[in-house]
Amino acid sequence: MPRAHWLIIAIGVALMLFASLTPDQRGPATVSLLPETDPGESGVALGEPDLLLEGAVITQFRRDGSLQYRLHAESIAHYPGIEQTLLTEPRLLLDQGSGAPWELSAKSGRILGRSGLLRTGTETERSEQVQLDDNVLIHRQRGEQRFINLSTSSLTLYPEHEYAQTDRPVIIDTEAGRTTAANLKADLARGRILLAAAGDVRVHTTITPEHLP
Numbered sequence: 001m002p003r004a005h006w007l008i009i010a011i012g013v014a015l016m017l018f019a020s021l022t023p024d025q026r027g028p029a030t031v032s033l034l035p036e037t038d039p040g041e042s043g044v045a046l047g048e049p050d051l052l053l054e055g056a057v058i059t060q061f062r063r064d065g066s067l068q069y070r071l072h073a074e075s076i077a078h079y080p081g082i083e084q085t086l087l088t089e090p091r092l093l094l095d096q097g098s099g100a101p102w103e104l105s106a107k108s109g110r111i112l113g114r115s116g117l118l119r120t121g122t123e124t125e126r127s128e129q130v131q132l133d134d135n136v137l138i139h140r141q142r143g144e145q146r147f148i149n150l151s152t153s154s155l156t157l158y159p160e161h162e163y164a165q166t167d168r169p170v171i172i173d174t175e176a177g178r179t180t181a182a183n184l185k186a187d188l189a190r191g192r193i194l195l196a197a198a199g200d201v202r203v204h205t206t207i208t209p210e211h212l213p
Contacts, residue, residue: 047082049079052075055074056071056073058073059071066095067095068095068159068160069092069093069095069159072090073090073091075087086108086109089106091105092105094188100142102139104137105137106137107134107135109130109133110130110133111131112128112131131155132156136151138151145175148172149173151170152170152171153168154166154168161189163187164184165186167183167198169182169183169201170183170184178206180201180203182196182197182198182199
């Protein structure tokens with residue numbers, strides 16, 4: 001059976017639990033007004049959201065019960081007419097089991113409920129596609145002094161597959177130095193990052209003095 005829309009199910013359950021509480025028991029999730037147009041789609045009319053949360057935390061678990069990812073957002077609004085969920089200041093944590101998690105953040109984002117195809121072998125799977133925009137940051141602390149920080153202006157993430165890509169310029173900082181590139185494809189589950197050049201933009205790495213041979 002194909003998996004249902006993870007975010008909408010999670011929000012729906014949260015709303016049902018929230019509605020069952022008394023006013024004194026209810027937490028920070030509140031309803032507020034959002035713009036009726038989406039600036040990311042050149043002012044396309046969104047209509048009324050059917051689900052709206054503020055101060056939301058959505059958690060997704062793997063089949064074995066372990067944490068897969070956790071999404072924090074200042075606000076989450078789902079618009080059924082365009083099959084999109086808009087996020088304000090999203091922060092996403094991708095759990096790596098025994099390894100350090102990946103932490104992603106941005107000023108805004110959107111979840112495209114039925115778009116985005118991810119090929120695995122000879123099969124084509126439908127996957128949740130999260131678009132992060134404006135000051136996108138990715139961080140992973142790999143040890144006391146080992147880290148990786150990635151910044152770009154826009155990033156497409158497939159949370160269930162822990163895969164990300166962008167065709168925008170990227171900057172990657174580590175304890176060893178800085179690398180810049182024209183675009184990026186990242187298998188976050190395996191810690192593999194593919195950087196590429198485009199046009200006059202080359203993959204360029206600057207090594208910090210203490211790491212020079």
